[in-house]
Amino acid sequence: MQEQFGDKQCLFQHDGAPCHQGVQKPFKEVIDVSSGDPHKAGMKPVSFVRQVLAVCLYPELLKDNKLPLDVRQRAQRLLQACDGDSVGSYTDSSGLTHVRQSIAEFIMRRDAGVPSYTKDIFISAGSHSALVVVVKLLAGVEGEIQTGVLTPTPGPHTLPQAAG
Numbered sequence: 001m002q003e004q005f006g007d008k009q010c011l012f013q014h015d016g017a018p019c020h021q022g023v024q025k026p027f028k029e030v031i032d033v034s035s036g037d038p039h040k041a042g043m044k045p046v047s048f049v050r051q052v053l054a055v056c057l058y059p060e061l062l063k064d065n066k067l068p069l070d071v072r073q074r075a076q077r078l079l080q081a082c083d084g085d086s087v088g089s090y091t092d093s094s095g096l097t098h099v100r101q102s103i104a105e106f107i108m109r110r111d112a113g114v115p116s117y118t119k120d121i122f123i124s125a126g127s128h129s130a131l132v133v134v135v136k137l138l139a140g141v142e143g144e145i146q147t148g149v150l151t152p153t154p155g156p157h158t159l160p161q162a163a164g
Contacts (some may be wrong), residue, residue: 052078056087095123 039045048071055061055075062072083089083099094100100121107116124130139147 048074061084063089094121 051071079085100118104116
């Protein structure tokens, strides 16, 4: 059941209980992040990421001292991890090994040494792409018996498309 909260739809509160209009909420505003677009939700663009991406796409910017040193260094490391020092080169479907290794190391630091392995990290172009891969793995159509996938309602708006 969907109810309106101001101009936003409210499915459930943080504790799982349904939202009700006119009832005091434990928050002042609702930020809609369901589209996966952080800028639409009001988040400011992250300059560092955009600058690194720009340098990776146009490596001549490595020589531009107007860009911060950490941006140029990060872009240089990423480019060196790519075949031919180019982000246009082929990579594993699970993502660039260097990036997956960095993610695994971050997880181990964050989780006080709990092991995290590069081979277990899968990078996707977005949550929908990852969801499609997982659903296809779970609901393979090989064999006589097909696997069904139940999707929750309410749930992510892209889930029924991924399962279908």
